[in-house]
Amino acid sequence: MGCISSKRAAASASPCYEYSAAVAGNGSVLLEPSSSSLKKNNSASAASNSNNVSRSKSKPKSKSNSSEFKKSGSKREPQNQNHRPGDVSEDRSVVGGRQSKKSRKEKEGSYHSHNSHNGGKGSAFSFRLGFSSRSSLEAEQVSAGWPSWLSAAAGEAIYRWIPLKADAYEKLEKIGQGTYSSVFRAKEVETGRIVALKKVRFDNFQPESIRFMAREIMILRRLDHPNIMKLDGIITSRSSNSIYLVFEYMEHDLAGLVASSEIKFTDMQIKCYMRQLFSAVEHCHLRGIMHRDIKASNILVNNEGILKLGDFGLANVINSKSKRPLTSRVVTLWYRPPELLMGATEYGVSVDLWSVGCVFAELFLGKTLLKGRTEVEQLHKIFKLCGSPPEEYWKTSKLPHATMFKPQYNYESSLKERCKEFPTTALDMLENLLSVEPYKRGTASSALMSEYFKTKPYACDPSHLPKYPPTKEMDAKNREESQRKRPGIRARETTRKPRRVRKALHESNGSAKVAPKEDGQDDHTQSARRINGGNPFIPKVKGGLLRRESNLKPQFDTVSENCELNASQGYSTLSSVQTSAASGFAWAKRGTEDGTKSAVSDGSKSQFSALDANFAKSTFDLKQGYRTGKTAIRKLRTFDTSELASTGEPDDTGNDMDSVVEENRAIEFSGPLLSQQCGIDEHLQRNESHIRHVSRRSRFEREVEPQPLQVTI
Numbered sequence: 258m259g260c261i262s263s264k265r266a267a268a269s270a271s272p273c274y275e276y277s278a279a280v281a282g283n284g285s286v287l288l289e290p291s292s293s294s295l296k297k298n299n300s301a302s303a304a305s306n307s308n309n310v311s312r313s314k315s316k317p318k319s320k321s322n323s324s325e326f327k328k329s330g331s332k333r334e335p336q337n338q339n340h341r342p343g344d345v346s347e348d349r350s351v352v353g354g355r356q357s358k359k360s361r362k363e364k365e366g367s368y369h370s371h372n373s374h375n376g377g378k379g380s381a382f383s384f385r386l387g388f389s390s391r392s393s394l395e396a397e398q399v400s401a402g403w404p405s406w407l408s409a410a411a412g413e414a415i416y417r418w419i420p421l422k423a424d425a426y427e428k429l430e431k432i433g434q435g436t437y438s439s440v441f442r443a444k445e446v447e448t449g450r451i452v453a454l455k456k457v458r459f460d461n462f463q464p465e466s467i468r469f470m471a472r473e474i475m476i477l478r479r480l481d482h483p484n485i486m487k488l489d490g491i492i493t494s495r496s497s498n499s500i501y502l503v504f505e506y507m508e509h510d511l512a513g514l515v516a517s518s519e520i521k522f523t524d525m526q527i528k529c530y531m532r533q534l535f536s537a538v539e540h541c542h543l544r545g546i547m548h549r550d551i552k553a554s555n556i557l558v559n560n561e562g563i564l565k566l567g568d569f570g571l572a573n574v575i576n577s578k579s580k581r582p583l584t585s586r587v588v589t590l591w592y593r594p595p596e597l598l599m600g601a602t603e604y605g606v607s608v609d610l611w612s613v614g615c616v617f618a619e620l621f622l623g624k625t626l627l628k629g630r631t632e633v634e635q636l637h638k639i640f641k642l643c644g645s646p647p648e649e650y651w652k653t654s655k656l657p658h659a660t661m662f663k664p665q666y667n668y669e670s671s672l673k674e675r676c677k678e679f680p681t682t683a684l685d686m687l688e689n690l691l692s693v694e695p696y697k698r699g700t701a702s703s704a705l706m707s708e709y710f711k712t713k714p715y716a717c718d719p720s721h722l723p724k725y726p727p728t729k730e731m732d733a734k735n736r737e738e739s740q741r742k743r744p745g746i747r748a749r750e751t752t753r754k755p756r757r758v759r760k761a762l763h764e765s766n767g768s769a770k771v772a773p774k775e776d777g778q779d780d781h782t783q784s785a786r787r788i789n790g791g792n793p794f795i796p797k798v799k800g801g802l803l804r805r806e807s808n809l810k811p812q813f814d815t816v817s818e819n820c821e822l823n824a825s826q827g828y829s830t831l832s833s834v835q836t837s838a839a840s841g842f843a844w845a846k847r848g849t850e851d852g853t854k855s856a857v858s859d860g861s862k863s864q865f866s867a868l869d870a871n872f873a874k875s876t877f878d879l880k881q882g883y884r885t886g887k888t889a890i891r892k893l894r895t896f897d898t899s900e901l902a903s904t905g906e907p908d909d910t911g912n913d914m915d916s917v918v919e920e921n922r923a924i925e926f927s928g929p930l931l932s933q934q935c936g937i938d939e940h941l942q943r944n945e946s947h948i949r950h951v952s953r954r955s956r957f958e959r960e961v962e963p964q965p966l967q968v969t970i
């Protein structure tokens with residue numbers, strides 16, 4: 258296929274790529290160096306080694322070396338928790354030698370300590386490695402300064418790079434918290450440049466979790482576009498169980514901007530952001546990558562108005578030839594397309610277009626478009642907004658759970674009504690993006706060529722966007738927290754909104770993800786704390802049914818299994834709760850793991866009892882969660898390896914990450930998907946107040962617990 262060159266691409270300064278190259282890139286991800294380059298590498302690393310050794314010997318171990326990072330003047334500077342004594346000065350390969358550019362070039366041969374961005378077809382990343390064995394590659398990488406655990410599990414991801422030096426950065430404050438990472442602002446000592454350090458931690462050096470991270474790195478290295486976050490390099494330590502990914506620093510994320518009450522985007526500004534976002538998505542898709550977690554908080558914006566798509570932790574390579582099923586447990590719930598909610602295991606880039614549609618609407622509305630609290634509710638909201646698909650769709654659908662989710666009544670789309678304030682061309686584009694049928698969503702390229710971008714008011718130039726005060730999702734959260742701590746406000750707010758529930762979830766969870774939220778609340782502070790599988794609050798009943806969830810990332814599934822165990826111990830009666838196939842939606846319960854089919858109880862009554870049980874169990878889990886949650890997280894904070902597990906080793910296509918769906922996965926319902934006539938809203942409200950009550954009580958219990966005395970030695 259020819260080169261994609263258009264005014265649009267030029268306008269966005271997007272490089273010109275061949276589609277065929279992108280797709281061909283899917284499979285071959287490795288590099289074949291010539292034997293001479295191999296020799297060069299060997300001698301380079303030997304040189305690098307001796308250099309490191311002599312440096313570590315000559316450099317006396319000082320106190321400040323006890324932290325991997327240079328000490329910041331700021332008192333708030335977080336210390337590296339994973340530091341072990343001797344990390345820096347005793348272990349020569351703890352941090353690789355990142356000398357001045359010139360000497361580095363001389364000494365390292367073909368290694369790069371930062372992103373070389375040779376982007377496009379010629380990427381070093383996209384050839385085959387010629388090492389005689391994995392162990393020789395490992396030896397090579399270890400001598401270049403990489404820890405062996407990383408090289409063993411993710412050699413390809415770090416191929417031809419050397420680690421960056423930790424003490425080349427001064428770590429400043431924490432700026433973001435993700436599911437499995439913390440993000441810090443930091444200063445590059447030599448240049449004063451501000452960067453973002455994403456700390457990714459692994460428990461017990463599990464190869465699967467390392468390979469998940471490796472996939473993110475490999476994908477980031479494959480991408481090279483002004484609207485996609487650039488990975489500058491990796492800081493690692495031989496002994497620590499974490500690494501830092503170094504990114505350029507971005508002042509804002511869209512979640513924070515949208516949440517700010519002072520910011521209301523104009524049409525031109527929205528168009529400017531959307532053009533940049535579509536350009537980023539187009540680049541990913543042309544390079545054979547689907548992001549699978551597009552949401553406002555993963556879209557970063559700097560003070561120059563440049564938007565960059567970040568967080569490729571769930572991204573995957575598109576492999577149209579592969580018959581391997583994909584996991585449907587991707588994309589944050591509010592941005593998750595209907596086919597994934599219905600369990601699709603074969604899907605493509607159109608999942609991203611749905612998410613982009615949700616972000617698009619959010620920019621206009623100033624709040625999240627579809628805020629389901631459970632997968633079922635999310636799908637219900639989608640059908641109510643976008644219309645339920647025609648009969649033909651259900652007849653021909655191969656989606657695993659399609660028959661279960663088919664609504665009894667057809668819904669007409671209410672999108673026009675809900676978005677009546679939008680410009681016509683924007684609404685047309687939104688209708689395409691939010692098509693329940695994926696093929697109707699078009700492509701990022703077609704969106705960029707749509708009438709929306711061709712009509713006035715045109716997109717403004719990024720440099721004309723206003724300079725915003727700090728508005729990260731985390732800033733918004735902090736603002737909310739400090740507001741809440743102010744006396745007077747606290748009492749009022751706690752009676753108005755069940756925040757305590759979410760806080761409890763947050764705390765018991767151990768990671769900053771929660772929660773169902775109520776209309777009118779700040780969406781994005783919620784999204785950072787959304788419900789996830791690690792939350793003991795989630796009522797997942799063994800053997801089948803209910804769960805109040807879930808925009809979890811797949812890596813946390815195992816955590817919820819642990820919680821499921823806790824729950825089932827004390828609340829086993831709930832496992833017999835049945836759902837109904839009778840009204841509202843055609844329910845069926847999938848066989849449990851041992852293959853038994855559940856009986857289907859009758860009538861709408863059981864629908865409600867399922868929902869009641871769900872919420873009742875939530876309260877149980879909430880209490881239980883305080884006790885078990887943290888241990889559960891600690892023990893089982895591991896990745897859902899379903900996409901990694903099938904092969905273990907990379908296959909020829911390099912697409913080993915992309916595979917097996919959770920077999921035997923119990924279908925998790927949060928209650929039946931009811932039509933509005935069934936009064937689900939009132940029911941949810943009732944349950945909500947029940948949760949509120951329990952959370953208040955449990956908080957009260959916690960508060961009256963005696964606090965341990967502080968002992969000063």
Ligand SMILES: Nc1ncnc2c1ncn2[C@@H]1O[C@H](COP(=O)(O)OP(=O)(O)OP(=O)(O)O)[C@@H](O)[C@H]1O
Binds near residue numbers: 437440509555
């Ligand atoms: N380069 C950056 N510059 C500034 N802030 C950043 C940068 N990268 C990430 N952040 C902040 O950190 C937050 C979390 O980062 P990121 O999404 O990459 O982590 P994650 O663990 O994958 O998160 P999640 O689970 O929410 O997807 C972002 O929402 C953003 O606010």
